[in-house]
Amino acid sequence: MRRFLLIAGLFTVVFGLSVTGQAQHITGDYVETRSADVWTGPCVANGEMNLAGDQAILAWRVNKGEFNGVSLDGLSVVGVVKAGATLGDPYSNPYPAKAILIVDQKASAEQQKALVGLAQEMSGDLLKNVVRLEVAPITLQVSHDGGHFGKTMLRAGNLAGIETRSISSKDHLCGNEEVFYQPLSEMSHSMPAVAELDQWDGTGLGVRWMSRGKRSAFVGTFAR
Secondary structure, eight states, X not given: OHHHHHHHHHHHHHHHHHHHHHHHOEEEEEEEEESSOSEEOHHHHHHHBTTBOOEEEEEEEEEEEEETTEEOTTOEEEEEEEOSSOTTOTXXXXXXXXXXXXXXXXXXXXXXXXXXXXXXXXXXXXXXXEEEEEEEOEEEEEEEETTEEEEEEEEETXXXXXXXXXXXXXXXXXXXXXXXXXXXXXXXXXXXXEEEEEEEOOSSSSOOEEEOSEEEEEEEEEEO
C-alpha cells in the first residue's frame, strides 16, 4: 500500500510538471540580420570588427504556445537594436544597447505585453533598454524545406524589412567561411543566410539603414 501511494505521488508530480511544461511551451520561427557578416572568414570579420556589426533586427513569429499564461498563437514581435560595439565581439562591450520593439497590431494589450516579455527573455540584455515601443502589422514568412530554410520575408509596417535566401557556393569569398558569430537569441535550430534586404526606416535609434547581399542573417526556429 505504501509503495502504491509512493508511485501514485510520483505520477502526480511528473504529470503535473508535464502539464505545466505544455502550458508554457512555445514554438515558432525566427529571423535575424546584423550589420556585419555572421557567416564569414576571419579576414572579413577582422576588417568589420569595431567598424560594423552594432546594428541588428530580430524577429519572432509564434506558431503555437503561450508566454506567462497568455496565448500568442500566430503573433509576431520585432526588435531593432543599435549597440555600442560589434555584437558578438568577445573583446568589446556592446551594452547598454538601445532597442525599439515592434509588437503585432493583431495582438491585444495583454498579448502585446507578453510579446515584449518573450522577446526580452529570448535575447537577454540585448533588448533590455527599450527606448520606443511601436505597434504595426507584422508579416513573417519562412520557407521550410526538409529541415533547411529557403527564402524568408519580414515586413513590420513601414519600419523594418528583411529578405533572406540560402547561402550558395557563389557566396564564398575567401574559401574558409564559417559561422563566425552566434545568433543573438536562443534558437532550437539555426542556419546562416544571405540578407538580400536588411532595412530599418524608423526613428528612435539615431540611425537608419538599408543593406543588400550581406552574409549577415540567421534563420531558424525557437522553442522554450
